Amino acid sequence: MIVKARTIPLKLLILAAIIRRLPLSHQKYQAILGEFKRREAGYQGEVSLDYYLRSLPQEKYLILHDLNLPDGGYNCQIDTFLLTPEFGIIIDVKNMAGKLIFDTENEQFIQINNDKEKGYPDPIAQAERHKAFIRKWLAANGFPPIPIDYMVVISNPYTTYVVSGPNARNVKPRVCKGDAFLRKIQFFENLYSTSLLNPKELRKICRLLVKMNTPPTKFLLEKFGIKQSDLLTGVLDPCCNYLPLIRKKQKWYCPRCDKYFVDAHIAALMDYFLLFDMKITNRQFREFCHLDSIHTAKRLLMLSGKVNYSGIKKGRVYFPKVFPW
Known part of the structure; x- marks a missing residue:
């Protein structure tokens, strides 16, 4: 089995x-x-x-x-x-x-x-x-x-x-x-x-x-002598790999190929869990995805369908329901 x-x-x-x-x-x-x-x-x-x-x-x-x-x-x-x-x-x-x-x-x-x-x-x-x-x-x-x-x-x-x-x-x-x-x-x-x-x-x-x-x-x-500070942050374009995408019109915009994406942040969230930590706060998500709004970050995390959470207000942390998804 x-x-x-x-x-x-x-x-x-x-x-x-x-x-x-x-x-x-x-x-x-x-x-x-x-x-x-x-x-x-x-x-x-x-x-x-x-x-x-x-x-x-x-x-x-x-x-x-x-x-x-x-x-x-x-x-x-x-x-x-x-x-x-x-x-x-x-x-x-x-x-x-x-x-x-x-x-x-x-x-x-x-x-x-x-x-x-x-x-x-x-x-x-x-x-x-x-x-x-x-x-x-x-x-x-x-x-x-x-x-x-x-x-x-x-x-x-x-x-x-x-x-x-x-x-x-x-x-x-x-x-x-x-x-x-x-x-x-x-x-x-x-x-x-x-x-x-x-x-x-x-x-x-x-x-x-x-x-x-x-x-x-x-x-x-x-093993390879790489620091986490060496890694680039931001949301990645799934087509042309441009980094970072811009939050615009409630979507992710790529200035290189002039395209909009709805859920590109989900792949970025996976990268965070793989490379940084198996839990993330609203602030860490905003910093990693280059977001300004606390409310936008919360909405994207909650609607991703990929995370559960524990704690309230500033003490809330999000972690994957299943990993890898």
Whole structure:
């Protein structure tokens, strides 16, 4: 059963928002664009895995996609997490071309494509960190110590891979191509056959993990050395990307293409939630969207259909009903 459905990953949405609001002249613009394209390809690989996930017994497997779990100064990002009464599996999908080398001796992950060699963060080391985090989190929340394991799934059918080094024997069963995914699942079912979680515990684990899911904005901004003050504010033209639009005749006006838009502020509100905070006040909304009127800002927020609120008068804050929408 799908507990947290697959949507466009939060990291991808955040990167897209940064690209929209980072000046083209910024020294990190091209690096952000490259990261976005790499993660966009990765997302397509994750989507291709859904074909095989559909074949898992729905009464047994609970599926959670794109988890971003804060762990102090670290973000535990999991493409897909499978949970059963017997075990949990962290799935990392790689949609990469050429030849991939998992070097367990030096803890390196290398891609060779078109005679060019490039290194990437080691997915095995990352999976081990995520395993440790989930185990610690389960213990801290009073759950039984169920086995947590991982899989690295290579979604590109034309890619080859090799696992080398002293830990290759342990890693090889946990790396596979997409079409071998279901056979690998059988490996874990044979390895972990003792039921340890009851239905109530399974539901509670899933509920808490979904509740913990948090946009990893600060981790991405820190990774690229970008400050929130570097980002441009204002409402963006959805057609020509002009920024900022002007509030005119109760609509948003673009002086570049001479067009009016009714709901362009809704995309700006999403960008704010992605890049600044998961709550916003009337004043912050006015500053971000370049509005003068408190009443106009309140009306736009209330009529957007995207937010709930708490508090009254100056203490009122707005937050998304569902995120991302």
